[in-house]
Amino acid sequence: MMMARSNALRDGPGRWPAASPLNACAACDARPFSVCSAIHECDLGRLAAVAEIVEIAPGQTFVDEGEAARHFFNITRGTVKIFKLLPDGRRQITGFLDAGDFLGLAVDRTYAFSAEAIDTVRLCRFERPKLIGLLDEFPAFERQLLKWASHELLAAQNQMLLLGRKTARERVASFLLTRNRRRCPGRVAGTLVSLPMNRTDIGDYLGLTIETVSRTITRLKRDGLIRLHGSDAIELLDPAGLETIAEGFGAA
Amino acid sequence: MMMARSNALRDGPGRWPAASPLNACAACDARPFSVCSAIHECDLGRLAAVAEIVEIAPGQTFVDEGEAARHFFNITRGTVKIFKLLPDGRRQITGFLDAGDFLGLAVDRTYAFSAEAIDTVRLCRFERPKLIGLLDEFPAFERQLLKWASHELLAAQNQMLLLGRKTARERVASFLLTRNRRRCPGRVAGTLVSLPMNRTDIGDYLGLTIETVSRTITRLKRDGLIRLHGSDAIELLDPAGLETIAEGFGAA
DNA sequence: CGTTATCTTGACGTACATCAAATGTCGTGG
DNA sequence: CCACGACATTTGATGTACGTCAAGATAACG
The missing domain is CATH 2.60.120.10 (Jelly Rolls)
Incomplete structure (x- = not known):
């Protein structure tokens, strides 16, 4: 069973501009x-x-x-x-x-x-x-x-399919591909996935432990499917190969 | 890994009334x-x-x-x-x-x-x-x-919480309670849950195998939490106890 | 450069899966 | 009514993918 994690929240509230200028929405990047x-x-x-x-x-x-x-x-x-x-x-x-x-x-x-x-x-x-x-x-x-x-x-x-029926390897591959498909402002379409969340978050998203996530990433790296750029960016060296894994063809 | 199942579908198409009488919706039970x-x-x-x-x-x-x-x-x-x-x-x-x-x-x-x-x-x-x-x-x-x-x-x-983080026992308890909370036409509010789906379906819904579902139900029965009425109806003898299990207090 | 948090790696345990067989259930026909 | 399949469910024995526990290795940070 899983341990409670340190929920280290900064208690200072964010800035809350009292009102939005009328053109705020017009100027919105999102x-x-x-x-x-x-x-x-x-x-x-x-x-x-x-x-x-x-x-x-x-x-x-x-x-x-x-x-x-x-x-x-x-x-x-x-x-x-x-x-x-x-x-x-x-x-x-x-x-x-x-x-x-x-x-x-x-x-x-x-x-x-x-x-x-x-x-x-x-x-x-x-x-x-x-x-x-x-x-x-x-x-x-x-x-x-x-x-x-x-x-x-x-x-x-x-995600239910992932959590209920996919292996750790399939889950991580799916996660990287899903992340890569997102429109991230300021990122050109490519193969470099930025991961603002930490390994614990990834584990809690994929229904795995942090250790299993780490081991699985290491193995994908060893297999030449990905390359790490720091621990918060991953390059997809073989998106098609990852796709094959993610969709569960590995076991077919 | 899980096996492909026999998808024994009756190939005869259902009846398809060509048109609905105008009052069909007015008379609809649902x-x-x-x-x-x-x-x-x-x-x-x-x-x-x-x-x-x-x-x-x-x-x-x-x-x-x-x-x-x-x-x-x-x-x-x-x-x-x-x-x-x-x-x-x-x-x-x-x-x-x-x-x-x-x-x-x-x-x-x-x-x-x-x-x-x-x-x-x-x-x-x-x-x-x-x-x-x-x-x-x-x-x-x-x-x-x-x-x-x-x-x-x-x-x-x-369901994501269930599939990602709950134990087999917690999953089955959650399932029974969720099923019991549904409005089933013709069923009075009570503690008798009808299960039109078979164990394989339950397993595939809960991210478990049929054997684990069966064993878990047997154990809930042994523990006096439920009683079986045939294999497709289950009586909740202790809904509060099941709730405690389903919400994960068993391990707290 | 220590200090501390995060990530990785290793050794081992376990909950659930897999494989296999027994038991129960139900429709069908003799 | 009972015998007989066919199939669903239960139970048992064993395997394994992933969890847990425990160190290291890296990176972030003042």
Whole structure:
């Protein structure tokens, strides 16, 4: 069984600009690939009016499982981890969210998950009633949100397959490929995967221990499939080979 | 590693009534607890016009992973299993759907899952463009669908926690409780859980083998937590005790 | 350059998988 | 009603992938 981990959160709250300038949304780097893209440029004022820009320090938890759900979030910079805990400290990370990702649907009055910033995160925070009001006003926005939910559901099913039926090697290969497919602002399409999260996080995402993750990465390296650039960036030397492993053909 | 299973599907197609009477939706048993409840009684004709009532024989697959996604579905009777396969036959069941459940969101042009009837299933089938047209027409319907997607997302996160971090005993206890919490038409709220799916399905849902499922059930029985009524119904003798196990307090 | 956290590597244990066989269940037909 | 398969479930014996425990090796940092 797994040990509780040190949840070393910096207790200083992030900066919380009291109000967003009306053009904040227009200037947002993340808008092109976020749900907000559904709102026409000329209506961005309405969106900005209900958005509060918040900066979260690395390691800071900004959503607590079980708390009354008061907000939706849209990540505009950095990476967030979403997780659930068992009483003895076992943890399952159910997703990593990057710039452009929307957060807060998996809720039933109270949050069903916690969320913590991995690096410095900037996000837009929406009070739930206000955002829901916006859905009434902009049907295209609601449609986009439904699309996002579908996308997340698809990812969740893939993750269930991974957690329920894949080997450690298949899990790590899948993880690296999934990470590589993300639009990371400032990264050209290529084979260098940046991993802002640490090995413990990767383990808790893949249903493995840190040791197994480390050993598996070492083995992929030995097999010439990847190369490490520091411990937080991995180059995919043979994406096709990794794909074959990830999809479970290794055992066929 | 897991073996490919006998996918004994009856190849006879189900009955496909050519058209639905206009009052079909008004008479539907599943409407009160399905997404269709968002459409007002007086507009049910519009819904019925795009719904095709289909009956699926036990064991018949009616959605194939990778096929072009042409339909949405709403289950009105029976139980369906949703699953993903790996090339060597390993299978992960990502959900069981009962009357009132909606199916078809986790899609990206092609279906990301397969769906098979467990018992005799009756469902409403909607061509995707037509249902999407209905969303434009009835915003409340779209809202309801977003709510359903959120609900599914929440369930998916719980399942990820189960698959990634729970023991076999915790998984089976969780499964029984989740099954017991469902609205099963014709079942009074109580402690008798009906299991239309077989042990192999349960194993593939919980990320375990059939043998482990069986042994775990036997042990829960020995411990006085459950009692078997045949092999497809289980009585929860101590729901609170099961809850304690399911939530992982056993190891705390 | 120590100090400390993170990552890697090694030795060993275990929960669950695999392989194999017995038992139970149910439909079918004599 | 009972005998007989065919299949699902349970039980048993054994294997193994990954977890746990314990050091080292590296990297981050003042």
